[in-house]
Amino acid sequence: MSGGSGETSDADLVARVARGDRAALRLLFMRHHARVYRFVMRQTGSETMADDVANEVFLEVWRQAARFEGRAQVSTWLLGIARFKALSMLRKRSEEALDEGQAEAVADGADTPEVVTMKDDKASALRRFVDGLSDEHREVVDLAYYHGKSVTEIGDILAVPVATVKTRMFYARKKLGEALKAAGYDRGWP
Amino acid sequence: MNDKALSNRRDRLEALLPFFLNGTLSGAELHEVEEWLASDPDAMASLADAEAEYSATMETNEAIRPPADALARFSEALESEAGPQRQPALSLRERLARFLPSMPVQAAWVAAGLAIAILVGQTVWLNLSERTDFSVAGTETADAPFAFVTFKEDAAIADVSAALGALKLKIDAGPLPGGLYRVVVPAENGAQYDDIVARLQETGVVATVVAGRRPAE
Structure with missing residues (x-):
């Protein structure tokens, strides 16, 4: 999101933030917070972590706005920061026991596709299969379909080569196709 | 194929x-x-x-709903942040310290000597001069209504100046302890004073306004 006609662009807002303009940062927050929050929520599965990380991302923008070089879109930059912070937080908490909520989520996700599909139609089955992808695969699917990012931008956010992005997308889509077929739904490929 | x-x-x-x-x-x-x-x-x-x-x-x-109060909580956290790292403003002494070492020693002595001469000359001129057509800040506003104001830390001088100018306000003292400035309020009665203070509060450059001398109704 870089701002439409007559609207201040994201890059201009970042430049204002670099000069200490808090109002510009609030505007940037309003534009991008939901997407950053959802991105982290999908990565971590924790509302608390998504909330903390999303806030931290924008505070980081406040501290580091002068370092934004404008090579990438602001939204790509934000998602890159969010991913790094989410991974750091996940690593830090990896030794902590799963709380009750997380344990329930894991148990829920552990349903076999067949069991789940009995009560779902194709669209809701597909939503569940997208949710059930591995982190690596779900990330590229989310970044392409929901965040509208290009192969190169996803490579920047995940810090991987573009060939890796394509490979992950290939396997992600293949797994979705296989899961749908196994659940008895039509699917042309693979 | x-x-x-x-x-x-x-x-x-x-x-x-x-x-x-x-x-x-x-x-x-x-x-x-x-x-x-x-x-x-x-x-x-x-x-x-x-x-x-x-x-x-x-x-x-x-389907993932961010918390409704996210912006409010973020704004609170932001207020407690010091701000992006910027080039700190240099004091006169620091600026001189940067300037003088780059000069040849003899030129530095000449510059320092000239500065002293100018200062001495100004002092002598002012002491000998009998002109009195200048005023000391505060004397002409000794009985005027005023308010105490603190400005937002990120407020630009140009914005402060524009906001005060629009309301015909002048700073006549400050900064006082606590970052307060005394601002002369050109009000003839209490209602006018309250109106100006309210508009001042809404300018976006002011953090707090504390009523000072308020005219009677």
Whole structure:
């Protein structure tokens, strides 16, 4: 999101933030917070972590706005920061026991596709299969379909080569196709 | 093209379909996908599958609701932040310290001597002068209504100046302890004073306004 006609662009807002303009940062927050929050929520599965990380991302923008070089879109930059912070937080908490909520989520996700599909139609089955992808695969699917990012931008956010992005997308889509077929739904490929 | 080559091509194009759908594909890859969609009946079925994935991913993301009070809490956290690292303003002494070492020693002595001479000259001139057509800040506003004001730390001087100018306000003392400035309020009665103070509070450059001398009704 870089701002439409007559609207201040994201890059201009970042430049204002670099000069200490808090109002510009609030505007940037309003534009991008939901997407950053959802991105982290999908990565971590924790509302608390998504909330903390999303806030931290924008505070980081406040501290580091002068370092934004404008090579990438602001939204790509934000998602890159969010991913790094989410991974750091996940690593830090990896030794902590799963709380009750997380344990329930894991148990829920552990349903076999067949069991789940009995009560779902194709669209809701597909939503569940997208949710059930591995982190690596779900990330590229989310970044392409929901965040509208290009192969190169996803490579920047995940810090991987573009060939890796394509490979992950290939396997992600293949797994979705296989899961749908196994659940008895039509699917042309693979 | 043999079966294996066709299969490899299909796999590669399937991986590009999401980027075709989100409009970020370009150049040779875009051309290749378009050509495939136009020539292969299976390609349209694949595109429909990708569209279903697209919808499912959008829905599953949008089902996540960020907290409603996120902005309010972020604003609080932001207020406690010091601010981006910027070049700190240099004091006169620091500026001189940076300036003088770069000069040859003799030139530095000459510069320092000239500065002292100018200072002495100004002092003598002022002491000998009998002119009295200047005023000391505060004397002409000794009985005027005033308010105490603190400005937001990120307020630019130009914005402060514009805001005060628009309300015909003048700073006549400060900064006092606590970062307070005394601002002369050109009000003839209490209602006028209250109105000006309220408008001052709404300018966006002011952090707090404390009533000082308020005229009677």
